[in-house]
Every structure is written in C-alpha cells, then in structure tokens.
Amino acid sequence: MRVQEIWRYPVKSMAGERLSTAQIGPAGVAGDRMIQVRSEQGRLYTARTRPKLLRHRGTLTPEGDALVDGLPWQSDEVRQIVESAAGAGARLVQGPANARFDILPLLVATDGMLQAVGVDTRRFRPNLVISGVPGLAEREWEGAALRIGPVLIGMEDLRGRCITTTYDPDTGAQDVNVLRRIQREFQGVLGLNSYVIEPGRVSEGDEVELIQP
Template sequence: MSRVLGTVERIWRYPIKSTGGELLDEAAVDARGVVGDRLYAVRDAEGRFGSGKNTRRFRRMPGLLRLRSRYPGGVVTKVPELLDPDGVPVPDPTGYVRRYLGRDDVDVAREGTVSHVDQLPLSVLTTATLDWVGSAVPGVPVDERRFRPNLLVRTPPGTPAFVEDEWIGGAARIGDALRIGFERSSERCVMINEAQQDLPHSPLILRAVAQAHDTRLDVLATVTHPGRVRLGDTVELL
C-alpha cells in the first residue's frame, strides 16, 4: 500500500557546482538527476573541482558559495550565468572566478568524462529535518541552502527529524511519472558551515548534525523512471 510522505515545497538546481543555485517551479529529471544540475564546475589545472574542502577530487576554493548560477531563461542548452555576491551576472565566468579567487589556473568547465555529481543523482531533504537543525543551533540562520538539496519536501505536522532514514530502501512516485529509489543519506562536511549570501559562517551546524546523527542528513536517490517534478507534487512511498 502506498503512503504519502509529503509534498514538494522547493526545487533546486545548481548549474555550476559549489555555487548557490536557482529555485525552479518545475524541472525535468532524468537518470543523472535534475536536468542541468551541476553540469559545470570550477576546475583547476589538476582537474580538481572547486569546493569547501581538499581531497583527491576537490580543491578548497573559499567563497564560491557566495556566488550563484542559473540558466538564462531556464534553458539548459545555454551556458549558465554566474552571479556575483550582489546578484549581478558577470560577462565572463572564468575571468571573473580567476580574479575573485586570485588564481589563474581555474576555469568554469562543462562536465566531461568525470562526473561532477558527488554521490547520487538526487538529494531529498524534509522540512521536519530542516526545522530540527534550526532548533539545534538557535541564533544561527538556517535554511535548505546550507544543505543544497534538489528537493525540499514539506512533511506533515509531527513528522520526526531524520525521517528520511525510514525511506531508505524504498521507492517513491513524485507527481505523475517520476519514480525514484531511496538509497542512503549524505555524509556532511564543512560545506554546510560555509557562508553564502545572507547566511553567515558557523561551525555549530556541522557539530550539531555530527552529534545528533553521525554527520548524516537527507536521503540520496537514484532515478528509476524519468519525469517532471513540480511544486506541490505529492511524494508517495510505493
């Protein structure tokens, strides 16, 4: 028997990886995720992607989250726009990022043979979990931008925090056609502490998530049947 988990409250796409994204009223979703999501990235000469941390795959590039990206007119076939911290589009994304970061070895590049997706195609977060984070760090501004989900799902009153854990291993229908499979949760890092636009830096956020839930937050999903997602769509556990 199916069960309604909630409704789609917000849809996010991040055209340039590790920058702020764009809110959508609806989006196409295919096997890779929201179409156009993280299709571009800031990449250094070694092929590492700009991020808030240093690893074999990532290069720490502080300040990227203060920038935003979007597709002009929502057309994914176009190169995304990069917006400066004041929300003004820049004419040359690569040239701007080089000046902004103070380094000449970076480019804004389209995905090639190495995927820009960190883990799985879709990140789904509930308002129940987001509300818990806000209560765990009083005085620190918190919204879903900290956690960069693709879908924020409005859950019914009384839904417990981290309810996403209960969905793992299950499948859901979103709207008319989209089908996804819940696989696992994300392991969070310092990125959720980083400043972006009107959200200040705060180490309390990662600390709270680590103490309460072993740094895990959201649920990651694969796409088993492509479709469209729209604001207000029902998310139904199958």
Template sequence: MQVHSLGMVHVKCTRFLHIDSALITPSGIAGDRRYMLLDAQGCLISPSKHALYLPLAAWIDEDEARMSLTFPDGRKIEAPLTFGPVATIDHLGIRQVEVTPVLGRWDAELTAFAGRPTRLVRTQAPNGGVDIKPITLVSTASLAEVSRRLGQPVDPRRFRSNLVIEAQQSHIEDSWDGRQLRLGEAILLVRSSVPRCIVTQLDPDTGANNLRSVPALTDYRPKVKIPDGLMPDYATPGFASYAEVVRPGRVRVGDPVELL
C-alpha cells in the same frame, strides 16, 4: 506529503538556486551540476574553498548555449558559451570525468573574483558534476529539528538538497532507505543518508562560515558512509538522503509525494 521546494546548481560551488519545477532525468535534475570549477592544478575546487564562490549566482540556458553570472554587488555578465577540446579529470577519486573547458572571459572573471586561479569546465555527460547519486532529498521536519537544536532557523540551501519534502516526522527519510517514492511524474529509489561536511556551515549567500551545523549533527546523528562502497574510509554525520531515478518525469512544487 508534498514537494515543498526544488533546487539545483548549474555550476558546482556557486549559489544554490530555487526552481518551481524540474525535469528529473535518469542522471538527475536536467542541468544540475553540469558545470564545475577547477583550480590551477586542474582539480575540483576543494570544500575548504567553496566559500569563495557561493556568492556567485550562475544561470545557464543549454538550449541557447548562454550563461549569466551575477556578482554580490549586482554586476551581471552574460555571454554565449563556447567550448574547447575534451580532457579527463579525476572526480574525488571515485571516477574519471570527461570535461571541456568553457572558452571566453569566464576564467578571468572567476579568477579575479576568487583571488585564485579558477577554470570553468562543462562535463560531457549530463549531471557529470554530481558527486554520488543523482538526487538528494530532505524533509521539512528534519530541517526543523536541526534548527531547533541550533536555536535558529537553518536555511535549507545549506544542505543543497534537490528536493525538500513536506513531512511531519523528523528524519522520516531515514526509514525510506530502499523504498520508492512517487512525486509528480517521477519515481525515486531512496538510498542511505548523506554524510555531511563543512560546506553545510557556509552561508548560502555570502559563503561566511557562520553556523556550527557539523557539531550539532555530530551530537545526535550517527555517522554514515557513502553508499556502494565508495570512499570507504569517509564517514560523517548523516543528514538528508540520496536517491536514484527509477522513472524520469516532471516534478513541481506542491506535487504529492507517495511512499510506494
């Protein structure tokens, strides 16, 4: 097995980005989901509204404190990042997250594009916008199986998994629950499947709801819950797996993957 692809997103809800290598830290891929979008009430943008922001490609250089935002028409804006005072928001009823508002033109640009009030914030903690576990992973064989059932190729970005692992057996990652994986310099502890929602039906470039992925998964995948008793009443078909970081390190596309 080997690492087929790597991905992350600097700003939650925006377009998922492919990368050639990643530094896996204790809290996830460096830079992944450090920034979040809030609505007019100061709440996280709900999954039903993610489609509005998926066409946006956001890149952030933390070292230089700069952000670039590319719009579907090719227009690109870039500017330094400055921050306001710290505030605390609720994250899905799971935990409280400290954030700082990003100052400047960003809120106005995002609001104008989405047609609804939108605020950009940066989490105080690295990877503070990650929902459950630091990493998610899926195998190429699992993606091939869901593509077969849907009768069309499924873009892996729909599942927003950090790691796509080249493997021959569909849903082999289910059998890794509680096992460790070595990939590149890092070691991960694989956890249970990821319960899936409507976001997987959204086109990763346009945000259009144009794939019946949830019904397809419901037809053959068991419902799973979020690990560690979080959101105990939430259960949907599982696809891909969560993982925790045992040993941080650099991972690159093409690195071997070994089950320990």
C-alpha cells in the same frame, strides 16, 4: 506529502536556483552541475576547499545556457570572478555527465529534518524538499522510493554532511558549530542520496507517495 521546493545548481559548488518545475532524468534535475570549477591542471575545485564559490550564483537561461551572477559563464568577467573565488588559473569547464556528482544525482531533504536542525535549507543544497514529513522520519527511508506523478526516485542512504554546511549562504561567514551539532545530534547524516528510476517532470505542490521496500 508534497514537493515543497525544487533546486538546481548549474555550476557545481555555487549557489543555485529554485524552480517551480523541472525535468528529472538519469542525471538528476536537468542542467544540474553541468559546469565545474577546475584548476589549470584539471583538478576539481569544490566549496569544501574553495568556500568563496558559494557566494556566487549559477542559473540557466531559458535556452539552457549557464550564467554566473547573471553573466555568461565563458565571459572574461566570469573568469575573473572564478579566479578571485578559487585562485589563479581556476576556470569553468563543462563537466561530463558521469562526473557531475559527488555521490548520486539527487539529494532529497524533508521539512521535518530541516525544522529539527533549524538552519537555512540552502546549507544542505538539496534538489528536492518534501513537505508533510514528521520529525526525522526520513531516517527510515533508506532503500525506499518516492513516487511523484510519473517520476520514481530511489533513496539509497543518508547523506554524510561536510564543511560546506558551516557557511552562511548569504554572508559567507563560517560557523563550525553547525557541523559539530550535525555530528553530535544527527550522527553526521542528513538528507538522502537518491537516484532516478523512472524519469519525468515534477512541480512544486505535486503529491508525493512513499513506497517502502
């Protein structure tokens, strides 16, 4: 097995960026979900209720500054983009490290699962995609770990999928049948909620070892 893809989402609920290499620590991929969309009252907005956010892309500069559609995240242009996508008064804020993630800091997916489902990988918003995994073998990985060079990742449980999977990452068009099929054929769970046991750097192509409990 090998690391096939590495993804980072600097702005929570926006499209992210594929990386060739990344530092992984207790807070997952460095720079992941560092910026959030919130209302004037501080309420967190996500793509579950504000799906237009998915049409915009968050990236990081080499210096670690967040961009939205190539523009500085604190610029007036981005403020207008965010309000258009999430509603009047919506704004970007830098989120605390302990509140960036819905569940755990990493989401691991596998090529076998993605082939079985047959829709765009980006609908599932993984951090790591592991290749060389037959079929739905990932469903036997709960409680196991992945060794990638110096990095050790623990996999807690399968991820329950939500309405976000129904939106096309390019057009924004919704197809609720995607989630209905996930619920019907895959019991509503795909990919694995994961956490970092030992930090370090991973790169596309790195060898991956499965360590069963």
